[in-house]
Amino acid sequence: MFFMNYDFKKIEKKWQEQWAEAGIYAANDNSAKPKYYALIEFPYPSGDGLHVGHIRSTTAMDIISRKRRMEGYNVLFPIGWDAFGLPTENYAIKTGIQPAIVTRQNTDVFRKQLKALGFSFDWKREINTTDPNYYKWTQWMFLRFFEKGLAYKARMPINWCPKDKIGLANEEVVGGKCERCGTPVEQREREQWMLKITAYADKLLEGLKHVDFLPEIKRQQEHWIGRSEGFKIGFKLDGLGVLGTAVEIFTTRLDTIFGATFVAVSAETAKKWLEAGWESPDEIKKYIEQVLAERKNAGFEATEKSGIFSGVQAVNPVNGETVPVWITNYVLGGVGTGAVMGVPAHDERDFEFAKKYNLPIRAVVGPSSGLVFADRPFVQDGFLHHSGTFTGMSSAEAIPAISKALEARREVRYRLRDWVFSRQRYWGEPIPLIYCEKCGWIPVPEKDLPITLPEVKDYKPRDDGQSPLASVEEWVEVKCPKCGGLARRETDTMPNWAGSSWYFIGYLMTENLKSREPISEQIKSEEVQNKLKRWLPVDWYNGGMEHVTLHLLYSRFWNQFLHDEGLVPVSEPYRKRTAHGLILAAGGVKMSKSKGNVVRPDDLIAEFGADAMRVYEMFMGPFNQAIAWDEHGILGTYRFLERVFRLATQEKNPTTLQTELARLLELTVKKVGEDIESLSFNTAVSAMMILINKIQAAGGMPRDSWKTFLLILAPFAPHLTEELWEKFSGEGSVHLHPWPAFDEQALAAALVKIVVQINGKIKTRLSVPAGLVEAEITQLALADPVIVVQLKEATVRRIVFVPDRLINIVV
C-alpha cells in the first residue's frame, strides 16, 4: 500500500461501470434468499433535471437496500418515471414540441444523473407511465373498474378560468385564482368520469390496522376518509303550512339531543321548501339567495356565521319541546341531511351561532363529577344530565338507548369523495371508452388496446373546455364495437395518479409489459402470479408527506380492487411507509422553477464527488424534517471521506488495535446499524466521523478493523468503500459482503466516568472501574477533595445513585 490521492472522479466512474457490467444490483426472480422490496416514489422527469431533494430521499432508500443485500436479502430496488403531467404539457403548448419527445429528453437527463450518484437500482426493470406498453395495462385496469360498475359518469364542478377559457387542475388554482393569469377561478359543471373509491372506504380504513405506517400518516389517511356514525331523526314542523311535515336532521351526538335549543337548516334546504310552495317574507327569500351566492363565490374560505329565524317551529321528538328553526349559512346543503339540531352547549359551531343570536344554551352532558357549563362548549363524551329517563347514562350507553327509543335511522358517513378521474388534457392516458348513441358507453375491446395518443398540432385545451383530442376527428370517430354504428371516442384523459397507482406491480413484470399476449391471460398466468407472490407486498415505501393522502390512498384502493378481482395476491400493497422532509431553498421557502431557486446538484458532484454529496445530504439534518438547503457543509463530509481514504491507504497502519479503539469500533457498528433502521442517518454519519477522528489520533488501525469499518460506510459511500475494499483484497464486492455483527461484550467499558453532583449541580467527575456499588462510590465521592471542600458545613440528607453514571448528594 502506498500513499495516493482520493481521485473520486476516477473511482466513481470505474465502479459505476463495473457494477453495471456485473449486474450486482439486479433483483433475482428465482433466488432462494428471502426477498426485500424497497420502493421510492418514482420521479416526475421535469425539465429542471434532478434536484437535491431527490438525492436525499433516494440515498436514504439506497442505504436501506444496500444494507439489506449485505444482510442476505434478495433485494428489489426499482426505478421508473411518472411522466404524464402538466409541466411537460405546458412546455409543449409553449414550444409545440411533442410531449413524448420532451419526456424522452428529460428522462435521459434524469437517468444519467441518477447513475452518476451510484444508486443501486435494478435498471433492467425501468418503467415509464407514458410508454404505450405500460399505459395499455393502465387502460385495461380502468376497464376492470368500469365493468364492475366502479367507474361512472357524473356532473361535477371543475375549476374554470374565464380568461384563459380552460379547465384547471387543483394544483393550478392558487388561493382561488388561476395560477398563470390571477383571474378568480369559477366553478363549472361538467360530465366527468369518476372512480367509486367510497365503496372501499371501510376497507381502506380497516387495512390501516394491519400495516406499519408512521402514526401521522395513518392519522392523515383516517382523517381524509373521515368515517362517522350518526343518526337521522325527524323533527316535526309547525308553521310551514301544508308542507308542515318534518325536517330530517343528522347527528353523531344523539346523547346531546336534550340540549337542542334550535334547529339549523341550510339555505339549500330552505330553498327546496320555497320551491315546494312555502310562503315566507321577502326578507327570508333574500337571505337565502344571498347565502347561496356567497357560497358560490367564496367556496374556499369559511365566512362568519349568520342566520335568520324562519318563523317555523320544530318539535324535539325526545321531549316534545318546541324549538325555533333558523336558516343559516354554516349548515351546508351537501353534507348530511342539510339540517342539524342546534346544541350550543356541546358543539363549537352551534355555540358560536347561539351566542351571536342570543339563543338559549342548555348543558346536558358533562364529566361524571357534575354539570358545569364554563364559557366554552363541552364537546367530549360524558354523562347525561337533565335528559329524562336517560339521565345518569354515559354517552356510550345513551346513544343506542335514545336511538332505540326514537327509532332513529343509523347511518355511516364518510368525508371521502369519489375520485374525479377525467382530465380535459392531452398528456395523459386516453380513457378507453367509446360512446354510441344506440349502445351507450362501450369499453374498447382488449385487442384494440392500447388506445395511443394521436399527434395533434396544438396541445392547448379547447375554448369549450374539451381536451385537444376532441379536435382530432379521424381519431374520435370510430365504429361502435358492439353494433358497428358510428360512435365517438371519449376524449378525456386520465389523471396523473392513474399510472402511479399500480407502478409497484409494473416493476415486477417488465418483460410481460412488452408482450403482445392478451393482458387478461397474462396477468392470471402462473408466471406473473408467481412474480407477484414473490415480491408483494412492498416491504418499505418511503416518500413525501405531500403524497400521503392522495397517491397513497389511490394506490391502496387500486391494489385492493385488483386483489378483490383475484389478480393481485395481497390486499395491502405497502407493509411499511415512512416519509421524508422536503429540502427547501435558502430562506425556508419551497424550491420552484418560477422562483428560480431550484438547486441543481451537478456542480457540487463535479467538485466533491457523488459519495460526498450522498453523505452530506444524509448528514445535513434529521431525515424526516424539512431543511433549508445550504451547501457549505459539504466540505466537511468531503474532508471526512478524504481522511478515510488517506488513513486507510497510509504507508503503515498499526498491526494491533488499541482496546479503546476496538470498543469504539464495536459501538459504531452497533450505532450505524440501528440508526439506518430508524432513518437517523445524520447521527450515523456523525458516529463514523467520531471514529475516524479517533483513528487519526491513534495513528491508524489494522487492516481487518478497516474492513469492518468499510462495511458500515459502504451503504453511504459505495464507490470509495468499494475501491478500498479492493485494495484490502476483500472478497468480491463490499456491497455483497455480510453486514458486520457486533460483540455485546466488547461494548462494555472497563473504566467509567461517574458524575458527582451536589443538589443536582455537577461538581466533579470520578473515573472508576465499571460496576461499583453505591457504598463504594459514596465513599469515593465523599473523599474527593472538591467535595470535601463543598460539604464543609453541610449535612448530607440523601444520596441518589445511578450505577455507572451518577451520584447526587442532597444536602
Next chain:
RNA sequence: GCCGAGGUGGCGGAAUGGCAGACGCAGUAGACUCAAAAUCUACCGAUCGCAAGGUCAUGAGGGUUCAAGUCCCUCCCUCGGCACCA
C-alpha cells in the same frame, strides 16, 4: 379555527428524565511552508474573574422531581395538513 410537527451557539444540528451544545460548517491561534493552499494541533454559548472557580443559559411563564431541553399546565412564534362533515 382545528389537527400534526417544531422552537437549543454565528449557522446545520446532538442529547433512553442523569455531564446541554456531540458531529459538521464558519471563526481564532499555532505547527508545517520561502509563501500560499492542503493537512495537522489547540481553542471556539454568554457573563464575572489574573486564575482556581462562580453565575446565567435549550421560545415565555408556572409546576412535578434529588435531578427537566426532555414530563405536566398556561401562553407566544414558525412550518405542514384540513377548512364550518353536524
